Amino acid sequence: MGTLHDVFNARSVAVVGASASPDKTGHIILRNIIDGGYAGSVHPVNPKAETILGLKCYPTLTAIPGTLDLVVIVVPAKFVPGLIDEGGRKGVKAAVVISGGFGEIGNGDLENELKAAAARHGVRVIGPNCQGFNYTPNHLCATWPLVTCGGPIAVISQSGTVGAAMAMWAAQEEIGVSGVVALGNKSDVNELDLVEYFAGDPTTKCIALYIEGIRDGQGFMRMMRSVGGRKPVVILKPGRTEKGKKAVASHTHSIAGSDEVFQGVCRQLRITRASDITELYDFSKALGFLKRPGGPTMLVVTSSGGSGILATDTAEQCGIDVAALDDRTKEELKKVLPGNCVIGNPLDLTGDADAARYRTAVETAARTSGADFFFLIFGDPIPGAAEVVQSLRATISQEIVVCYLGGGETEAIEVRKMHRGGIPVFPTPERGVRAIGALLASHTLERS
Amino acid sequence: MGTLHDVFNARSVAVVGASASPDKTGHIILRNIIDGGYAGSVHPVNPKAETILGLKCYPTLTAIPGTLDLVVIVVPAKFVPGLIDEGGRKGVKAAVVISGGFGEIGNGDLENELKAAAARHGVRVIGPNCQGFNYTPNHLCATWPLVTCGGPIAVISQSGTVGAAMAMWAAQEEIGVSGVVALGNKSDVNELDLVEYFAGDPTTKCIALYIEGIRDGQGFMRMMRSVGGRKPVVILKPGRTEKGKKAVASHTHSIAGSDEVFQGVCRQLRITRASDITELYDFSKALGFLKRPGGPTMLVVTSSGGSGILATDTAEQCGIDVAALDDRTKEELKKVLPGNCVIGNPLDLTGDADAARYRTAVETAARTSGADFFFLIFGDPIPGAAEVVQSLRATISQEIVVCYLGGGETEAIEVRKMHRGGIPVFPTPERGVRAIGALLASHTLERS
Numbered sequence: 001m002g003t004l005h006d007v008f009n010a011r012s013v014a015v016v017g018a019s020a021s022p023d024k025t026g027h028i029i030l031r032n033i034i035d036g037g038y039a040g041s042v043h044p045v046n047p048k049a050e051t052i053l054g055l056k057c058y059p060t061l062t063a064i065p066g067t068l069d070l071v072v073i074v075v076p077a078k079f080v081p082g083l084i085d086e087g088g089r090k091g092v093k094a095a096v097v098i099s100g101g102f103g104e105i106g107n108g109d110l111e112n113e114l115k116a117a118a119a120r121h122g123v124r125v126i127g128p129n130c131q132g133f134n135y136t137p138n139h140l141c142a143t144w145p146l147v148t149c150g151g152p153i154a155v156i157s158q159s160g161t162v163g164a165a166m167a168m169w170a171a172q173e174e175i176g177v178s179g180v181v182a183l184g185n186k187s188d189v190n191e192l193d194l195v196e197y198f199a200g201d202p203t204t205k206c207i208a209l210y211i212e213g214i215r216d217g218q219g220f221m222r223m224m225r226s227v228g229g230r231k232p233v234v235i236l237k238p239g240r241t242e243k244g245k246k247a248v249a250s251h252t253h254s255i256a257g258s259d260e261v262f263q264g265v266c267r268q269l270r271i272t273r274a275s276d277i278t279e280l281y282d283f284s285k286a287l288g289f290l291k292r293p294g295g296p297t298m299l300v301v302t303s304s305g306g307s308g309i310l311a312t313d314t315a316e317q318c319g320i321d322v323a324a325l326d327d328r329t330k331e332e333l334k335k336v337l338p339g340n341c342v343i344g345n346p347l348d349l350t351g352d353a354d355a356a357r358y359r360t361a362v363e364t365a366a367r368t369s370g371a372d373f374f375f376l377i378f379g380d381p382i383p384g385a386a387e388v389v390q391s392l393r394a395t396i397s398q399e400i401v402v403c404y405l406g407g408g409e410t411e412a413i414e415v416r417k418m419h420r421g422g423i424p425v426f427p428t429p430e431r432g433v434r435a436i437g438a439l440l441a442s443h444t445l446e447r448s
Numbered sequence: 449m450g451t452l453h454d455v456f457n458a459r460s461v462a463v464v465g466a467s468a469s470p471d472k473t474g475h476i477i478l479r480n481i482i483d484g485g486y487a488g489s490v491h492p493v494n495p496k497a498e499t500i501l502g503l504k505c506y507p508t509l510t511a512i513p514g515t516l517d518l519v520v521i522v523v524p525a526k527f528v529p530g531l532i533d534e535g536g537r538k539g540v541k542a543a544v545v546i547s548g549g550f551g552e553i554g555n556g557d558l559e560n561e562l563k564a565a566a567a568r569h570g571v572r573v574i575g576p577n578c579q580g581f582n583y584t585p586n587h588l589c590a591t592w593p594l595v596t597c598g599g600p601i602a603v604i605s606q607s608g609t610v611g612a613a614m615a616m617w618a619a620q621e622e623i624g625v626s627g628v629v630a631l632g633n634k635s636d637v638n639e640l641d642l643v644e645y646f647a648g649d650p651t652t653k654c655i656a657l658y659i660e661g662i663r664d665g666q667g668f669m670r671m672m673r674s675v676g677g678r679k680p681v682v683i684l685k686p687g688r689t690e691k692g693k694k695a696v697a698s699h700t701h702s703i704a705g706s707d708e709v710f711q712g713v714c715r716q717l718r719i720t721r722a723s724d725i726t727e728l729y730d731f732s733k734a735l736g737f738l739k740r741p742g743g744p745t746m747l748v749v750t751s752s753g754g755s756g757i758l759a760t761d762t763a764e765q766c767g768i769d770v771a772a773l774d775d776r777t778k779e780e781l782k783k784v785l786p787g788n789c790v791i792g793n794p795l796d797l798t799g800d801a802d803a804a805r806y807r808t809a810v811e812t813a814a815r816t817s818g819a820d821f822f823f824l825i826f827g828d829p830i831p832g833a834a835e836v837v838q839s840l841r842a843t844i845s846q847e848i849v850v851c852y853l854g855g856g857e858t859e860a861i862e863v864r865k866m867h868r869g870g871i872p873v874f875p876t877p878e879r880g881v882r883a884i885g886a887l888l889a890s891h892t893l894e895r896s
Contacts, residue, residue: 160828161828162758162854165827165854238757240761250796304608305607306610309696310684322691348699379609380608428726
């Protein structure tokens with residue numbers, strides 16, 4: 001019997017329906033597996049080709065020499081059950097069925113055949129009708145777009161596009177993903193299996209879930225209770241409105257259910273709920289990289305007065321406390337900061353602040369202010385910001401959350417440095433503060 | 449007496465406090481004016497240098513030969529009133545005072561001296577204590593970061609950083625700005641003067657305003673009434689919470705005032721209000737590029753079922769009508785689309801959709817469906833999307849709003865093509881739909 005470990009850590013992969021034409025899915029996936037740096041053996045299967053992308057092509061799965069762990073299937077639906085049988089006989093442990101044309105268009109019988117074949121041989125199946133998966137620890141990108149940047153976020157998605165968008169953003173920002181899995185019709189592997197897998201995956205620090213309906217409510221509760229204590233889970237679940245529910249029903253035949261009930265469950269289990277894709281990304285970034293602060297008191301340190309105000313307004317709406325500075329901290333800050341700084345919370349270092357001024361301000365306030373954490377807004381081209389944040393994180397005990405905006409080329413350089421150094425940076429004060437709100441409300445108390 | 453026209457269309461500029469060291473503001477601004485492609489004459493002023501950045505340097509403003517329209521001042525505050533006097537005697541029409549150290553740190557007397565000098569000579573002043581301005585029709589970037597990409601959005605901001613961030617995003621996306629102006633202390637030119645200027649500026653199609661307080665409530669109402677009918681205005685105004693109001697008071701000594709009253713004014717005058725910087729950007733992008741649809745009925749056309757659902761949920765919350773398709777349109781669509789498409793609203797063309805399928809679907813539905821506008825979501829790598837959208841815009845009367853996500857390299861290429869072609873693209877379904885909500889609620893009925 002194959003396991004999810006066999007899916008993600010497969011040492012050999014066949015792509016059935018591999019194609020030589022660059023626009024075809026059977027070409028794109030094969031190319032992404034190769035270009036992604038996969039170290040296992042890769043076998044295109046296509047009876048009409050000798051080689052594809054420089055690899056020897058086989059007419060059938062059976063013809064492939066040696067053992068085979070995983071089969072990626074990109075051929076018309078009617079051939080899929082037979083392929084699962086053939087693979088099963090060969091000892092294949094898992095299959096990813098990209099092909100559509102099953103239950104989602106009313107072909108429930110064909111999907112049942114697929115299930116039966118898989119059950120006969122103990123083959124685990126992802127899909128059918130899905131966008132595949134990517135697992136960066138194994139450099140195995142059996143999906144699109146090609147993303148090779150590894151990181152702490154695992155994405156499980158009932159929408160291929162939502163998963164792809166999350167992976168792309170994480171790659172562009174160089175924070176990376178551990179895995180991205182498209183659920184498709186969930187004929188075998190479902191979101192609970194995957195949550196369990198990533199909860200035990202050492203690379204994954206946070207699980208992002210896009211899900212349209214929950215078939216097994218009790219199982220969901222049980223799983224979230226068990227995983228919630230170990231790893232944070234962020235969920236985006238649409239169907240909050242009547243028309244949204246209808247759209248859910250016609251997309252994946254799921255029942256969105258009562259949004260109030262789901263919201264209650266999230267609150268009870270301290271699952272972090274995102275209200276849109278942007279929040280799914282931001283909250284996962286916060287939970288994947290940051291420690292939960294010991295309390296809600298935030299000191300905002302900024303070079304941009306306006307950004308400090310926007311952060312304050314948002315904080316108030318998220319239950320974060322932008323507490324007034326105590327007199328002693330004010331005195332200490334006055335001693336070390338130039339006269340044009342506005343000593344308060346927000347602490348406005350003003351537009352002529354350099355990175356060293358942030359270091360001075362934060363080190364001073366960390367000693368006396370009682371702030372549970374710092375929100376640093378770099379609102380100008382401030383070279384050296386990354387080095388200062390990196391060194392502050394090593395010297396003070398409070399968590400530091402960073403926002404950078406308006407800094408032109410310098411911003412791009414500094415944000416890249418921070419992301420490569422494992423420090424998440426948010427692009428606006430409001431997105432940063434909302435992410436902190438999610439972090440404070442999250443379940444797990446301690447994270448590395 | 450100088451006018452704002454003289455500020456923005458200056459044919460000669462002096463930078464007083466120009467510096468040879470690359471980190472100094474007096475260097476950065478001079479370099480940005482040069483690198484921005486300004487065609488007028490540029491004169492660095494610094495008594496200690498012969499040349500800076502290859503330009504002949506003058507010891508004083510008086511020493512500059514010929515006429516001089518605009519002076520950018522980056523020297524300590526105490527010298528500024530004298531410089532305005534000197535410039536005034538030379539016939540300078542306008543000054544941008546970057547230098548801080550006036551009213552904002554309690555030096556009201558010095559700011560009054562500055563005002564008096566400006567009044568004596570009829571010199572218009574932007575600032576002091578501001579981040580300068582950029583006006584792309586004149587290729588004059590007297591601020592930072594350097595942004596040269598021209599476009600329809602004018603940004604007026606009491607925060608230099610908010611203005612800079614907006615300009616940067618617009619440049620990165622290649623949608624561009626007409627102008628960006630930082631208000632600073634508003635000793636002379638204020639937001640109402642600038643709104644009036646950009647309302648008459650032919651390049652500007654939408655005015656984005658970040659403002660912390662309104663000094664002259666009656667004047668504000670009058671101006672917005674007058675401008676609102678001609679050009680849309682989007683406002684981000686913080687101070688929605690008590691602590692936000694306090695932060696406003698210590699940043700710019702403004703009175704944020706009652707948020708309920710301000711909200712009422714916005715509703716009455718149909719000013720578009722943004723709740724955060726992201727919305728300020730998105731709403732300006734929508735209002736700067738798109739026609740207001742004739743009604744609220746939206747047909748969502750997508751390759752991503754999940755994204756269609758997220759769009760639907762958000763639409764319901766924004767008062768946009770994702771109306772069911774009528775039977776005739778369903779029949780017509782069934783005739784022209786493959787069997788795996790889900791015929792409804794959202795209209796799910798599914799993950800194997802190419803650009804041609806979007807064309808077929810939209811052309812067909814445009815004839816019979818009664819939709820006031822189309823929301824096209826490209827949720828996969830779909831080459832040719834830009835060409836299809838471009839040609840649909842020429843052939844159907846309904847407005848088309850575009851979202852693109854999850855498409856990897858193809859997405860980057862297609863989005864760039866659309867932005868260069870004047871078609872705004874939103875990065876998530878929710879951000880796109882919220883921007884449509886703002887468009888529908890906006891004041892002006894007709895825009896080119």
